[in-house]
Amino acid sequence: MDIGYVSNVVYPFVKGGAEKRIHEIGTRLAADGHDVTVYGRHFWDGPPETTHEGLTLRAVAPGTELYTDDRRSITEALDFSARLVAPFGERLRAADHDLLVVSVFPYFPVFSAKLAGAVGDTPVVTTWHEVWRSYWDEYLGPLAFGGKIVERAAARVPQHPVAVSGVTADRLAQIGPDRESITVIPNGIDVGRIERATLPADADGYDVLFAGRLIADKNVSLLLEAFDAVAEEHDATLGIVGDGPERDRLRRQAEGLTNAGRVDMLGFLDEYEHVLGHMAAARVFASPSTREGFGITFAEAMAADCTVVAADHPDSAADEVIGDAGFVVEPTVERLRETLDAVLGGRAPPRDPVERARQYDWDNVASAAAERYARVVRQG
Known part of the structure; x- marks a missing residue:
């Protein structure tokens, strides 16, 4: 398979759970002979396109601050998502990727990936680490309504959803896809x-x-x-x-x-x-x-x-x-x-x-992810 991952930050240059998941799964899939590209911000030294531990890293935006006043920057997420569309469109017109895997949060890249993927009818797999719903009230206060709308809209984009736990899958099903369509693949450890x-x-x-x-x-x-x-x-x-x-x-x-x-x-x-x-x-x-x-x-x-x-x-x-x-x-x-x-x-x-x-263990998690990706490719 030829797999394109989407994450505004790339491990190990920025360290966090979502980007580490992509790294651990991606390096194992690459070792098994799959082609794996990660689209992200340019947080690494060297050229905007490079290889690291078997992965192709392709920068679509420069590195920047991710947080504003201890909260994830909405401006950063919008900027990264806007910059995604053209690189994806170019790659997908060449039929490079069999599928795209988008890490959800932030949400805006889901829309960009789906828009770019439509060029080549490329399926989009989403990985949901959390579903916030009412937590937006605590996180954004008066702006919470906007967060809830974007989260719900992202959940309703046509996709092949993956959740990291049954709890997250259940919460996702309340705002978007049918529970039966959501595959649970947990996070992993070494x-x-x-x-x-x-x-x-x-x-x-x-x-x-x-x-x-x-x-x-x-x-x-x-x-x-x-x-x-x-x-x-x-x-x-x-x-x-x-x-x-x-x-x-x-x-x-x-x-x-x-x-x-x-x-x-x-x-x-x-x-x-x-x-x-x-x-x-x-x-x-x-x-x-x-x-x-x-x-x-x-x-x-x-x-x-x-x-x-x-x-x-x-x-x-x-x-x-x-x-x-x-x-x-x-x-x-x-x-x-x-x-x-x-x-x-x-x-x-x-x-x-x-x-x-x-x-x-990451080996088990990567095997489960590979099986899910293969089913998505077969389904088209």
């Missing part, structure tokens, strides 16, 4: 790499670990309170890895805890290996996040043989990812306290976390 990870020699390990963006939905404040209630009894420590708009508030909260000396705010760690090393050293990975389109850190922590404690919430795929290999509880201080107390006291989940995590 299980072998995680199993080999070790803590840096100059770093301290923690009994309980959180890793993620410090935003309100992650509910780190609940974790701090719950941990404070059990820390002394279990002689436990807590490490908070990540950065975000809640950082200063959470730091002040941590400093005011009874067991403040047992909590470290580690900030953002530049090296992914260091995050994995902390997971490998921890006994418990706790993240009471109530909004997770998939929850890659849950899978990573299970592969590192952590006992995972997550939140049970309709907007989170935690229970889908973790199953019975961890504990998914009501996101309250009391339930988190009870669960941390039990796990630090020796309670183990019914199923081995590492065994559960192996189903999310």
